[in-house]
Each structure stands twice: as structure tokens, then as C-alpha cells.
Amino acid sequence: MDTALTRRQQSILEYLREQRHAQAHPPTLDELCRALGLRSRGSMHKHVQALVDAGLVEPLSGKQRGVRLCEPAANDLHTLPLLGRIAAGQPIEALEDPQELEVPTQLRGRGHCYVLQVRGDSMIGEGILDGDWVVIESRDHARNGEIVVALIDGEEATLKRIEQTPSACILHPANSALAPLRYAPGRVQIRGVVKGQMRAY
Known part of the structure; x- marks a missing residue:
């Protein structure tokens, strides 16, 4: 199925x-x-x-x-690991039983990729809803404006659009009810960049 x-x-x-x-x-x-x-x-x-x-x-x-x-042929699908669930301000929730998902080639990045399931509504303005899967290209750097997996103080993980300046790293939600998060650059580690998204109906 x-x-x-x-x-x-x-x-x-x-x-x-x-x-x-x-x-x-x-x-x-x-x-x-x-x-x-x-x-x-x-x-x-x-x-x-x-x-x-x-x-x-x-x-x-x-x-x-x-x-x-117009479904892709079998050779246009790749299996990626589903590593866990990500919610704003919480550690990534690892799955007890590691799973894998088939992901179309066009949703992948060039480097090593993995999948996280989104928890919460902080990025609904970008069309990323609670329960969606996001395909993450594993990277420790990002361009301003990209949506990233950010690790704050080595513990709390969040999915936000990033803005980097010499004096601050600002993580922008896509929800008018939430305020941007501002940190000193050394407090934020980039763990990957969103390259694709999938949803269950």
C-alpha cells in the first residue's frame, strides 16, 4: 500500500x-x-x-x-531514514523503532538526507502543518531565509526560517501568534536545511 x-x-x-x-x-x-x-x-x-x-x-x-x-517510477524513489519528530523548543523525539520512508528524488538535496515529522503549528504560514514530514539535507550552515533544523544550546531543536547577522541568529516562525527567537550566534547550531515536504491525507 x-x-x-x-x-x-x-x-x-x-x-x-x-x-x-x-x-x-x-x-x-x-x-x-x-x-x-x-x-x-x-x-x-x-x-x-x-x-x-x-x-x-x-x-x-x-x-x-x-x-x-503521474506517479514516479520505482527508480525515482529513494528510501530515507525517519529519525524522529521535531517540535518547537524541544529535543528531537527519537522513534523507538527506526523507520524508513520512500521519498521522490526531486524532494531530496544533494547531500545526506533524513526525514523528521513536524509537531506543532509554528510554520503554518509556510504551509508546514502539524504531522507533515520534512526532508532535511544534513548541513551545518545555511543561507539567510532558508528553513532549518536549529539546535539551541545543544538541547532544544526547532524548525524555523533563519536570519544570521554578525551579532545575532534570529529564528523566524511562520505564525503571527509567535515572536521571532533571537540568540547569540554561538548558541545556535544548524543541523540541516529543509529540502522537501510530504503530507498524509
């Missing part, structure tokens, strides 16, 4: 795979509803949009309206 898909989304994906070579044209939303016994076109649209957001299908417009598979 594909990671992080609901049963309905999985059934849509399996149907599209089965019909890929059996039909001359990709099925429309109405055809998908009939084939899978779903009465609500709006509900089907919601499930299909989740598959679109996951990069597994794409909607067609114009004369050939429908939904077409």
Missing part, C-alpha cells in the same frame, strides 16, 4: 493503475464515481486532489478531461 493514503485514495490509485492500458482516455471524475460506487462528485474531487498534492496523479483539461497517473 502507498504510504499515507486513505483506503479510498488507495482504491482510486489502484483503479487508475488497472485501467491505465485498458482505456483510450483517462477516466473523468464522474467515471471514477461510477466505477468506485461513490455518489458524491465533491468527495471524489477531494480524494483526487489529495493524490494530486501527493504527486501521484494529475488532472487533464481541455478536450481530454480526466485524471491521469
